Amino acid sequence: MGLFDSATFQQLENGLKGAALRQKTIANNIANVDTPNYKAKRANFKHTLTNALQEQTIQANRTNPRHFEFSGQSSKPFFSTHSQTMYHHNGNNVDIDKEMSQSAKNQIYYNALTDRISSKFNSLKTAVRGR
Template sequence: MKLFSNSFTNLERALDYSSLKQKVISQNISNVDTPNYKSKDVSFKEMLAHESGTGLKAYRTNQRHFDFNGSPSANGVYTRNNMQYNHNGNSVDMDKEMSDLATNQIYYNALTERISGKFQTLQSVIKGGR
C-alpha cells in the first residue's frame, strides 16, 4: 500500500522550479548594468523533460506552428538571444524582470500554501481528526 501520493513529489519539483527561476531573475536584475550581459530564463518544458527522463515530442501539422526543437541546458536555464535593450549590449529589461519576479512570488506562495495544507491534513489524520 502506498502511503503518500505523488503530490508531495510534484510539489517539491514545482518548488525547485520556482527556486531556480527566482535565482535566474535575481541574477538578471543584479546584472542590469553589466555591459554585454545577456539575460537568462528558465524553460519549464526542458526541466520537465529532464525530470521525467524523456524528451517531449511534438509533431507539427503546419509549417507555421512553433518548432519544439530547442537546446537549453539540462537544468532548464537558457540565454535569451536576439534581444538588446541598452546601448552597451545588455539585454535585461527591468520591467519584465520585476513582473516575472512578482509572478514567481505568487506561484511560490501558492505552492507553499498547498504543501502546508497537505501536511496539516496528515497531522489531522495522525491525531485522529482532533
C-alpha cells in the first residue's frame, strides 16, 4: 500500500479528473458557439460517484427480459447532448452566457479540490517533519 493510496486521495483525484473533463466539454461548446447545427454537450459523472458511494456497485435496471444482465463498478462519465433547444438561426444551441457560468462554477469546484489536496499534502509534510 502506497502513501497516496488512501480513499481520500483517490476521491480527490477522481474529482479533479471529472472537473478537467467537464472543463474540456465546456471549452468545446464555447469553441463551437458559431458552428451551424452544433448541439451543446454536458459531461455527466456525478451519478456514478453517488451510486458508487452508496452501493459500491452499479446495477442495471432491466425493463425487458431480453435485456442483458450486468452489474459491476463503473466510473465512466457519459455525455449528453441537448438537441431540443435552438438559440441561433443556424441550428446551434450553445448559450455562451450559460457556458461561461458553468465554466466559472467548474473553476470554483476545481479550486476547492486543489485546496483540499494541498492541505492533505501539508498534513503529510507536517507528519514527516514531526512539527
